[in-house]
Amino acid sequence: MTQQATGATATLSAPPAPTDELHLFHYPSHSVVVRIIVVHDPKWRSVCQRHEHTPDGAHLIRSTRLFASYEEAETFVGKAASVGQVPRTNVTVSTVRHRVEPIGPRLAVKIDADNDRDGNPRRGWMIYTAGGQYLGFVNEGYNGSAALTVAGDVTELGTIDVMPRVYRDREREPYPQPL
Numbered sequence: 001m002t003q004q005a006t007g008a009t010a011t012l013s014a015p016p017a018p019t020d021e022l023h024l025f026h027y028p029s030h031s032v033v034v035r036i037i038v039v040h041d042p043k044w045r046s047v048c049q050r051h052e053h054t055p056d057g058a059h060l061i062r063s064t065r066l067f068a069s070y071e072e073a074e075t076f077v078g079k080a081a082s083v084g085q086v087p088r089t090n091v092t093v094s095t096v097r098h099r100v101e102p103i104g105p106r107l108a109v110k111i112d113a114d115n116d117r118d119g120n121p122r123r124g125w126m127i128y129t130a131g132g133q134y135l136g137f138v139n140e141g142y143n144g145s146a147a148l149t150v151a152g153d154v155t156e157l158g159t160i161d162v163m164p165r166v167y168r169d170r171e172r173e174p175y176p177q178p179l
Contacts, residue, residue, distance in 0.1 A: 022077050022095045030066060031073035035080070037061040104130030106151055108138075110159040113167035122167045127151050127175045136175025151175060 018039040025032045040058045052060045067073035077095055106127050113122040123140040125148055140147045148154060 020094070022080055023098065024073055024077050024095065025098045026070055026073070030068055031070050033065045033067065033073055033076060033080075035061075035063045035065075106130070106135065106154045107132075108148060108151060108154040108156045110140075110156065111162045111167060111170065112159055113162050113164045116164070122164060124167070124170065125151070125154075125156070126170060127154065134173075137170040137173050138175050139171060 018037065021036045023034040023036070025034070038054065038058050038060055040056075052062075054060050065076065067076065106129060108125040108127055110123065110125050115121055121140065121142070125138045125140070127135040127138060129135060138147055138151055148156070
């Protein structure tokens with residue numbers, strides 16, 4: 001749209017399309033959904049009474065819901081994404097999933113297999129997050145527990161005797177994982 005103003009031409013553009021984002025945070029014991037809606041249309045303010053404004057003057061609506069289980073949260077997000085919250089518009093609802101691990105030191109479980117035929121030790125540590133997600137394997141070699149320093153601050157949980165095959169499988173998953 002072009003408008004004539006005191007001999008100069010000014011171009012007025014339509015406001016940016018509204019955005020509707022669902023952020024789904026999965027914790028080990030519960031899930032949280034945070035919905036963020038941003039609308040730049042000044043006529044929209046009458047639709048929702050509780051909102052804030054962004055620095056550029058857009059309407060900002062935030063809501064948070066807590067769910068006891070992962071499945072309940074995913075069901076809610078599926079329904080919300082199909083319906084949308086911004087009235088009278090064709091807004092695509094975007095969903096972002098976040099997996100949140102508990103804060104705490106990483107955990108190390110030492111595995112010990114029989115020495116190989118040349119007498120070389122087959123020992124090392126499987127490294128996990130505080131939430132139990134496997135991160136990789138640290139080979140002990142001839143360094144002893146000094147090899148574990150590559151994993152940083154870890155809590156050693158104990159030692160498990162394993163078959164050489166298990167040791168070889170873990171050895172293929174080094175910690176830290178290469179990028």
